[in-house]
Amino acid sequence: MGVREDVFQMKAAAPYLAATTREQRDAALKAVADALAAARDEIFAANARDLAAAEKSGVAASIVQRLRFDEHKLDDVLAGIEQLIGLPDPVGRMTLERELDEGLILRRVTCPIGVIGVIFEARPDALVQISTLCLKSGNCAVLKGGSETAETNRTLFAIIHGAAVAAGLPQACLLQVEAHAQIDELLNCDDCVDLLIPRGSNAFVRYIMDHTKIPVMGHADGLCHIYVDASADFELACRVIVDAKIQYPAACNAVETILVARPIASEFLPKLGAALAQADVSVRATSEAAALLADSCAVETIAVDDFREYLECTLSIALIDDVVQACAFINEHGSHHTDCIIGADDEAAATFMRLVDSAGVYRNCSTRFADGFRYGFGAEVGISTAKVHARGPVGLDGLVTYKYQLEGEGHIVGDYASGARSFTHRDL
């Protein structure tokens, strides 16, 4: 049977999963955690086979590290499931209750989106996190993980799916897709998949966005900026910039471009250059910025058009007139992910937060805080740079939609059109 047929079955099952109670879904999550804990040895053995295959095929040691699923990772995902069970039910929240007329009551109630397709990188813990987030929020999920951890994924999926179904959730609540070729089949399921969440490289996410009519939630680029205002504390600015760059350079929320206000450039840039040199950050800069940096660090001179998302210990530096120019630069060159102003001037900060059109607008802190765990969402399925639906780090709230329930006593519209009755529109 092809992916399409499977996903159609899932679509039919989705309303039944959506109609389960919080107790049923939390009990299933508990069963999943217990089953994972009981199958430790099986999981580690599968992962050992993946790691051996990766090493044999010459995968870099730093990558192999990400494929590893050990005692520590298992404990992490089990703690994550425990935390998820404790989180409030995102489903069934009443966000509006209004009397339209006597006996005619409108309610807006959150409900699961339905069928979510998640295509994610080779990190086995991501499979556990994503599938449990979807079950907690009452969504069916089609999961396609990175092929480098195929054995681990297959083992984890069988355990999770088996435990969820044994606990009473519909057979079609979760589906695993393994072949890379099946991704294109999934992209064509716009009549039965409600939302796609791709995670991975820019090129991969962009490919997904360009080849499907299914709504896509996620981000391709993470080209984050820090603007150092004329009112900035230099020491604070250097500390935040270094953290935002080196704390995890490959992350989408790492800073890539620094904009420095001209009035402080000659005084600030030598200090920043020294801090970056000490942190082993490679510096590229426009010629005018490079001239001010040259005494403190090695600089490669490049044009603004060559500024980009490095995802490594490299960043670009340019000068800018003021906060308004900085906002215009960021809106034009950025990726609407997370951008920050460093400065003591409240007015400049307010301007920055109003004018910058990004999911995260920060002041005096590292862009690396853009993350569902750090925001206190428990976990995230990803970070969205879209303007519709969820934006920024997406937790359980981004996995639900709502429906309007209207209960009457035989009310008809003709009575309101004729003037026989009129609406009260009274919030309850």
Next chain:
Amino acid sequence: MGVREDVFQMKAAAPYLAATTREQRDAALKAVADALAAARDEIFAANARDLAAAEKSGVAASIVQRLRFDEHKLDDVLAGIEQLIGLPDPVGRMTLERELDEGLILRRVTCPIGVIGVIFEARPDALVQISTLCLKSGNCAVLKGGSETAETNRTLFAIIHGAAVAAGLPQACLLQVEAHAQIDELLNCDDCVDLLIPRGSNAFVRYIMDHTKIPVMGHADGLCHIYVDASADFELACRVIVDAKIQYPAACNAVETILVARPIASEFLPKLGAALAQADVSVRATSEAAALLADSCAVETIAVDDFREYLECTLSIALIDDVVQACAFINEHGSHHTDCIIGADDEAAATFMRLVDSAGVYRNCSTRFADGFRYGFGAEVGISTAKVHARGPVGLDGLVTYKYQLEGEGHIVGDYASGARSFTHRDL
């Protein structure tokens, strides 16, 4: 200059419109209302030219009626603007305020989406409603109206745009597109248009959805169902069904398919047939339903696969076992717009509202209530059957997104990774 260049200018201006205050936007709306009222004669003259051209080209009288923009319609849109000014500001609402750690405060604040493209039918009042909804919510809008009212649209647009800019909003806040060929150009602006709202025929909306990478909000089909449960009051059922069909048959929320519980079919259908005959509704039914209807009304026997959205005084009738089967039927054959159960049984109603996967799930009232005005939203830009972002009738709330603002005092992520600091995650 092409549409693309204009929309790019609009994209650059969008953050400045987004940064305006409620007072500025409401003052602009007041100026728009005053300018429209002052230009009555000019507007009516333009509309007269459109109506004359429509009549000359043989447009049906019923359609010509919709193109008309007279004293009554002007009063309606002026009252609409007045109401819009009185509505709370959808922008700048804080929906989350959380201390992540001492001195590190996260806020989630609503903000405009940015640039919205609206393609709408030949109804001049729609141009006024849509442009003022977008201005109230701080969004730039590209407007393409039906060509049958080109003169009226051009006149209305010039007045609205002129008044808004004179009141201080950015020059690029509104843009009118007139040539049909420019629609395809607009559909390709996925790098500068954030959301498209198409209104019009199924085929037209589907064309838009199939030919753009811009997120689309709207509905192609409105195939609404009413399920008559075994617990239904027959008189109530007939009254609601007749209203849902004939009150405005061309509307997307008019009922198209009636499902009748088998246990009551032989008793109920003759009553329904008589009510439909009296209301001049053409009836199509499956053979088993037709047999029970034949004595009370004229019936054409058709198969379930031929049930469709009629948008006229015609409906389809089939028998069904129970509420669970009805929900499965509706989820498979419906358009996820608005569906209703008629019945006194609370358990059946609760099952229906949980299992039916539609934007509106109703009990004992007409499907025609699915409308932004009737829901008390003031006005609507359209009705969405999408599962992400806004669902159902979309008012101001559906025209905003949010951004996360994070303010710190030099906080860096390294301190949390090392364990030197930890998150407090305390909602304020």
